[in-house]
Amino acid sequence: MPEAEAGGILTIDLAALAANWRLLRDRARGAECAAVVKADAYGIGIEAAVPALFAAGCRTFFVAHLQEATRARAVCQDATIYVLNGLLVGTAPAYATHGLRPVLGSREEIEEWAAFCRAAGRRLPAAVHADTGMNRLGLRAEEAAALAAEGALPDFEPALLMSHLVSADEPDHPVTARQIAAFLALRERFPGVPASLCNSSGIFLRLQPHLDLVRPGYALYGGNPMPGADNPMRPVVHLAGRIIQLRWAADGETVGYNAHWTAQGRRRIATISVGYADGYLRAASATNLKAGGEAVVAGVRCPFAGRVSMDLITIDVSGVPEDSIARGDLVTLIGDGIGIDEVGARCGTIGYEVLTSLGRRYARRYVGS
Template sequence: MKASQARFIAGSEAGSLLHIDLGALVSNWRLLRDRAGGAEAAAVVKADAYGTGIETTVPALHRAGCRTFFVAHLSEAIRARAVAPEATIYILNGLPPGTADVYAEFDLRPVLGSREEIDEWAAFCRAEGRRLKAAVHFDTGMNRLGLTVPQGLALKGDPRLADFEPALLMSHFASAEERDNPLNQRQIAAFSAIREAFPGIPGSLANSSGILREEKPHFDLVRPGYALYGGNPTPDRNNPMRPVVGLQSRIIQLRTVDAGDGVGYNWRWTAQTKRRLATLSIGYADGYPRPSSGIGASGEISERGMAIVAGRPCPFAGTVSMDLIIVDVTDVPENEVKRGDLVTLIGGDLTVDEVGRRAGTIGYEILTNLGRRYARTHRETEI
């Protein structure tokens, strides 16, 4: 094969495998759809569908009945449009200056979150002689994007709303996963006031955690994201979602080190006794978080990175490097582990939430950092 020629890397040849269960993804969407009552269930597919791939995830959800998708960037929306020609696609990060013609070309809807964006979209629609659709975003407590509630209420009767079609009123929960946080009630009340000011326009407030709140703030459309991909939308309770992502990496070398030997860059892990180590073909260049590094002495670390080797949990030893992770496999019988074996880094008890916790971050970051070097496999059962 010439150096310039690219070819698909088979799973048997890959350093690491990313397994994506599209059947579980669809099952999660259906569960959230059913919990949303009569509201439409959309899907948030930003960040390359939370690392699972827009080109596979969007068609799977569309086949299951999902008709509305949310992305963050224009480039993501164009990719989604290519695989879902008839879907409704909203772009959460708004309307970059001078891009309205691209939105119109691909039949995309900006989420307008400022008076400047409303001005530009209305002016473009007037010039085109078409009332193109858009969402209008209201800030009810996040202080990130969107019109303030007073600015939103002041839009009532604004002539610019005659130039385009406000197809959706939106806001976003700041703390929906915290059941007793009073901010949730304030946001629901503020958004309800916005809805009353603009009767007849559908409203959307609930993210994944919001869908499962006791108040059922579903309005007309819900926007699940993280939970679709197996993350727990109710962190103080058992996860009702099915896992979607599994990650395995291949052992490329086994070795034994003596007591007192250090491992990895700067010897930040030290063997207290004779230990057997496995080196995995994965690192932070693949999106695996470097803060998962096993730092200290063997036998002292339990809350950092972990792999499941032959069914047994095994801690990381030393720093996560660019392309490699070292795992202490001393407790695995020698006849149960060999070069070439696949070990689990996401799967079973190592959920995306657990992997995030061990890295000092959140499962969202684990998912959205999933690398492009993995050989990806897809299951489409139960769709």
């Protein structure tokens, strides 16, 4: 999309993405550093992210769905690609065709993959997912141990043993130590199989359970892996919205749906061509009782005024010199000191949701490739 025709511009810094991967690789102290590129690489685009990360040195990638895996394979023939959501019924041939690896999290999935391998006459690789406390996906630890003891895995190559931390972003949560202990005990039942436990926040845990491979996601894209501490990651996304109208609201007039924001004195309002259909969540709306989102306008932080609607956001720009802004100018919604974690907090959610919600109506500008 030509930038002049777009209501917003999403700039994605691939050099910052690569730098973040290198920081995490170094922090992992010798463990292989993979990259989680599910949800369209957290919204920045698989087709851009995977080659940039591969060029930086990443060789292993994780996605959620088979379709994401085939997209990653199309732009990177030499990478190892795992599909976290497992083996859907009847999809084993697609994995073999594209050289992909399912993450097997149930006895049924293991049996189906083993049967396919027997029929194909090949020991194809897959990961074994053990649940150590999430209660979401994966074999219970005792079930995984029993499968290993039964010798139920010879028909395929167990290329990775993995589990997922529940509360790595809360360093002192007692569940973390219990998970690490349970996973280390299980690891002994799978001799010679590489093991992986850490997500982004897990890489920074004092206990350093890096093992053989770490799987960062959010931190790669600029999210803070250590909530409450300074963010060591470089920002990757910058979102700007275009001013399409400037107007004055008189004292006592309301702005936006349902009249929840009332001008206290004469206020100048900028309307920008971005809304919740573009992934900037409605929960960032501002009322007279609750502050909402903010934008940087001509170098000045300005608060939202009224509801975020489907296609528009209204901003109180009264603090900006009148001759400093005009119709057609861009204002910053993410970037210039407004980090993705702050945006998530102002939306009453987490930065993950904001990143993965950013829509397709923006002009996308990739830099640093």
